Amino acid sequence: MWHSAVNRFCRDVAAPAATPHFLALRSGECQSIGEIYLAVMATLLDRAGRHYPLDEPRWRGDDGSPLLVTPLPGITRADVASSVRSQWRYAAALPQPIAQPVTLGEGLTPLLPFAVDGLDLHVKPEWFNPTASFKDRGTSVMMSVLKQQGVTAMLEDSSGNGGSSVAAYAAAAGIAATVLAPESTSSAKIQQSRVHGATVELVPGPRQASADEAVRRSAGTFYASHNWHPYFLQGTKLLAYEIWEDLDFTGPAAVVLPCGAGSLVLGLHLGFGELLASGAITRRPRLLVAQPARCSPLVTAFAAGADAVTPQAWTPTVAEGTAIAQPVRDREVLSAIRASGGAMTAVPEEDIAPAMFELAARGLYAEPTSSIVLPAVRTFARQGVLTGAGPTVVVLTGTALKAADAVARLLG
16 A cells, blocks of 8 residues: 555656655656655655654754654555554555554544534544544554664653553553653543553653753653654644545545644644645645633734744643643644634633533543633634534544543532
């Protein structure tokens, strides 16, 4: 499947005028896996335009910026390995073959009908993933690459779901993991990471303090941050392919989702962009993105027309998973939302708990971080941004089972 997707790229796209990371081919078809790898691969790319080999364990550019994989050709329906019962059915969309994927069966979460105030939408509960959040999509691909590259120990910083996902997949990969987490992290998420065998260290201060400490230690242990590592986005992009297949191989009109650091926003941007490039869809779905008002630096920058966030004061929010004051990929996230013709909104703190309880009353036990999408849907509908014309998918990123402390406080 991966072979056929790349052959199509070599035949239809690659040319001497292509960007430097693509092999210029005129012969019609790639003849070997080695040629296929060179044709698509290339490189990792930093903000300064420097290219780096994909097989080099690296989490940032020499300029200190986050990395992205250079553009890929995307796949079509014929490239989906329909017999594979996980997100690895879309492995042909990845930039290189993975000999032994580290998988726990992530992906293939349900798409359910979801009506809100007369709008007929769909909801995608991502807690059906192995560690109960969407993060497993990115972690599976990231860990597969790290294992293939020979990494044996790694460091992660997380406020919860990312850490527990990394702990589980590191255990499956045989990689030693250390997770740095804020002291305020939900006890359920900390326990999950420890049970999987990770070393968990609690860092005093806000979420940013954990990230800063991880970067400081990265000189001694490979930093496999889900916010920094480019292959994490290669995993989250597979949600776009899955939504496309869920909708009978058509694209949605819009996707509504919460955002902290933006790995899901960027994953959807990459995935839908590749589907557009392959001709599998004809337009980009609009990305309609929510943050909690108490910590919404991307919303502020988006509204101001800025290219990057400006540091601002924030206060703790019950939507802890989105409380990222300084997202490292801010420029890319803002650009992705704008490229889709999308929109952003800041959800007031007083609306989050009622949204969680409303979802729970409908059988959807979403954590507060995920629950911000419900008031966001209503805001976007009120603004005329969301009309219900064409399929709209609402992503619930994680379960309240992992936010038991917060739920107990909200219950009083």
